[in-house]
Amino acid sequence: MLRFKTKAGLQTYMVFILAMLLLANTVSAAFKYSMENDSIIKQKDAPAIIPLPQQFSRPSLDKAETTYFQLTAKTPILLEGAVKDLLTVQQRNEMRQYFRNRLLTLGGQKFELPMLEANKMKGMDKGKINGRNAVAGIVFRLAKDQLAAKTVNHQAKGAYTLEVTPGQVIISAQDKSGFFYGLVSLLQLGLHEKPLAGHKQVINIPCWKIKDQANYGWRGLMLDESRHFFGKQHVKQLLDWMAYYKLNYFHWHLTDEPGWRLEIKAYPKLTTIGAIGNKTDSTAPPKFYTQQEIREIVRYAEARGITVIPEIDMPGHGTAANRAYPENSGGGVGKYANFTFNPGATNTYRFLTNILRETNGLFNADFVHLGGDEVSFGNSGWKDLPAVKQLMARENLKDNKAVEAYFLKRMQDSALQFNKKIMTWDEGVAAGLRPDKTIICWWRQDKTDVLASALAGGYDIVMCPRIPLYFDFVQDSTHKVGRRWAGKYASLRQVFEFNPKHYTRQVDKKGRILGMQANLWTETVQTEKRLEFMLFPRMAALAEAAWTKPAVKQFNQFESTLQQELHLYNKAGLYYFNPFAPASTPEPVK
Numbered sequence: 001m002l003r004f005k006t007k008a009g010l011q012t013y014m015v016f017i018l019a020m021l022l023l024a025n026t027v028s029a030a031f032k033y034s035m036e037n038d039s040i041i042k043q044k045d046a047p048a049i050i051p052l053p054q055q056f057s058r059p060s061l062d063k064a065e066t067t068y069f070q071l072t073a074k075t076p077i078l079l080e081g082a083v084k085d086l087l088t089v090q091q092r093n094e095m096r097q098y099f100r101n102r103l104l105t106l107g108g109q110k111f112e113l114p115m116l117e118a119n120k121m122k123g124m125d126k127g128k129i130n131g132r133n134a135v136a137g138i139v140f141r142l143a144k145d146q147l148a149a150k151t152v153n154h155q156a157k158g159a160y161t162l163e164v165t166p167g168q169v170i171i172s173a174q175d176k177s178g179f180f181y182g183l184v185s186l187l188q189l190g191l192h193e194k195p196l197a198g199h200k201q202v203i204n205i206p207c208w209k210i211k212d213q214a215n216y217g218w219r220g221l222m223l224d225e226s227r228h229f230f231g232k233q234h235v236k237q238l239l240d241w242m243a244y245y246k247l248n249y250f251h252w253h254l255t256d257e258p259g260w261r262l263e264i265k266a267y268p269k270l271t272t273i274g275a276i277g278n279k280t281d282s283t284a285p286p287k288f289y290t291q292q293e294i295r296e297i298v299r300y301a302e303a304r305g306i307t308v309i310p311e312i313d314m315p316g317h318g319t320a321a322n323r324a325y326p327e328n329s330g331g332g333v334g335k336y337a338n339f340t341f342n343p344g345a346t347n348t349y350r351f352l353t354n355i356l357r358e359t360n361g362l363f364n365a366d367f368v369h370l371g372g373d374e375v376s377f378g379n380s381g382w383k384d385l386p387a388v389k390q391l392m393a394r395e396n397l398k399d400n401k402a403v404e405a406y407f408l409k410r411m412q413d414s415a416l417q418f419n420k421k422i423m424t425w426d427e428g429v430a431a432g433l434r435p436d437k438t439i440i441c442w443w444r445q446d447k448t449d450v451l452a453s454a455l456a457g458g459y460d461i462v463m464c465p466r467i468p469l470y471f472d473f474v475q476d477s478t479h480k481v482g483r484r485w486a487g488k489y490a491s492l493r494q495v496f497e498f499n500p501k502h503y504t505r506q507v508d509k510k511g512r513i514l515g516m517q518a519n520l521w522t523e524t525v526q527t528e529k530r531l532e533f534m535l536f537p538r539m540a541a542l543a544e545a546a547w548t549k550p551a552v553k554q555f556n557q558f559e560s561t562l563q564q565e566l567h568l569y570n571k572a573g574l575y576y577f578n579p580f581a582p583a584s585t586p587e588p589v590k
């Protein structure tokens with residue numbers, strides 16, 4: 001037992017013990033903090049929004065205030081003066097409808113959300129904002145200053161600020177997509193919050209101050225509906241999710257070997273014959289989109305800030321069209337029989353130009369995708385076709401590559417007649433197409449020389465290298481059905497971390513990378529279930545890669561928002577891959 005001669009001695013001892021305890025506590029807390037900080041930005045330190053906004057902070061709040069804005073069934077969206085000149089009535093309604101439908105599907109909440117012009121808001125509920133009374137609503141305000149940093153390729157579109165305070169929400173933007181994206185961010189903040197027990201009619205939206213704009217202007221997704229057809233409802237559902245992740249280009253691969261999926265009035269056999277069958281069943285009943293349906297889908301996409309780009313693949317991957325109109329076939333061998341169009345026949349150009357004319361009338365994008373990929377799979381017979389022989393002699397074309405280039409240039413001229421620029425796969429780089437009228441999709445990740453020559457040639461480029469942006473590749477080491485490349489596949493994390501600069505640091509001096517796109521080829525995707533499994537949650541990771549600057553995003557933070565996202569996938573009835581518990585979501589084989 002310790003004995004102290006004086007009271008002061010005892011006191012000194014006690015102070016010493018206390019100090020030691022405090023020190024130990026601090027050290028352990030500091031250790032714990034550094035452990036956490038190394039690996040995790042805690043959820044409360046970043047807004048639960050995918051893709052993560054570029055800048056965010058907590059607004060400085062009066063201590064007495066709560067840290068939420070309460071969205072109720074009656075919360076109005078208020079349009080300030082200049083906004084009502086910027087947004088047409090139709091555009092306003094489309095935004096509001098999207099917001100409401102998502103709240104209903106994902107939050108189970110049926111909210112009215114009236115949209116009012118700000119001068120008609122007398123008599124509404126008031127909340128406190130900066131000490132003043134203000135209407136408790138979502139205010140749309142025209143941004144006075146240039147919101148977005150000026151950048152090379154239309155990145156500036158869609159910039160917004162979002163300020164959520166207990167009394168009011170303010171979304172400032174300068175264009176339609178900025179208001180839409182502000183609303184989408186608000187939606188996610190609300191949906192990712194745990195619902196208040198017993199408060200069905202209230203959604204708590206945490207307070208944040210956000211300033212945001214896309215890092216890349218092209219944030220795309222491609223769906224192949226030739227190999228397997230999924231139909232209008234599914235495409236609409238996909239567009240809903242694309243908008244939710246601020247993706248803005250839907251590239252629609254509508255023609256290929258197994259089936260032609262686009263009604264062309266001038267050539268009815270393209271669908272009565274060409275639409276029969278799919279990759280796994282060559283006798284399956286015809287499946288295709290009528291022109292009416294195409295228009296409906298293009299409108300649906302437009303209302304969600306998404307541009308639809310159709311792809312009519314040529315001069316390879318033309319098998320389905322050649323089944324319907326064999327007179328245009330340029331042959332092919334073995335399993336690639338009738339894979340190509342005949343590049344020597346005038347009729348081929350007439351046929352394909354007429355198809356482009358009708359296609360042009362259905363889509364409102366500035367571009368049409370002409371494919372141009374993998375022609376060598378089926379062009380070995382070209383040299384034996386009399387028409388091709390004549391063409392080669394007449395135009396002084398020395399080999400199949402030169403014939404292919406001639407073909408693509410001539411079809412580019414056709415597209416230009418309708419005021420459309422073209423996109424092609426990266427094989428188009430070798431064809432000498434007009435750089436000011438062509439966008440190249442770089443897909444062969446093993447051919448970095450092709451990317452370099454595309455950049456040197458002055459082409460704008462959409463990055464979609466197979467690894468990691470081909471979503472027909474498997475996403476987990478245990479998955480068996482999808483593709484791999486030399487054992488490599490496309491994991492969630494790789495998609496998230498994809499950064500075009502890794503490929504282009506040396507060569508992209510002019511900012512010609514428009515952005516990126518994931519491509520879902522469907523040879524191995526027969527069912528909606530597998531389609532969803534291949535897309536979710538990689539689509540969320542794609543959004544982060546395309547929207548958020550690499551210096552801002554953090555995989556751990558993304559994962560933590562994704563945990564909440566999976567609940568929403570459940571509510572939407574999606575079959576997704578759960579990266580946190582792979583065994584709980586087995587890979588569908590079909």
Ligand code: TNX
Binds near residue numbers: 374425
């Ligand atoms: C290559 S990507 C193709 C497609 C296939 C895909 C499968 C491209 C331009 N051509 O026809 O579906 O690989 O991953």
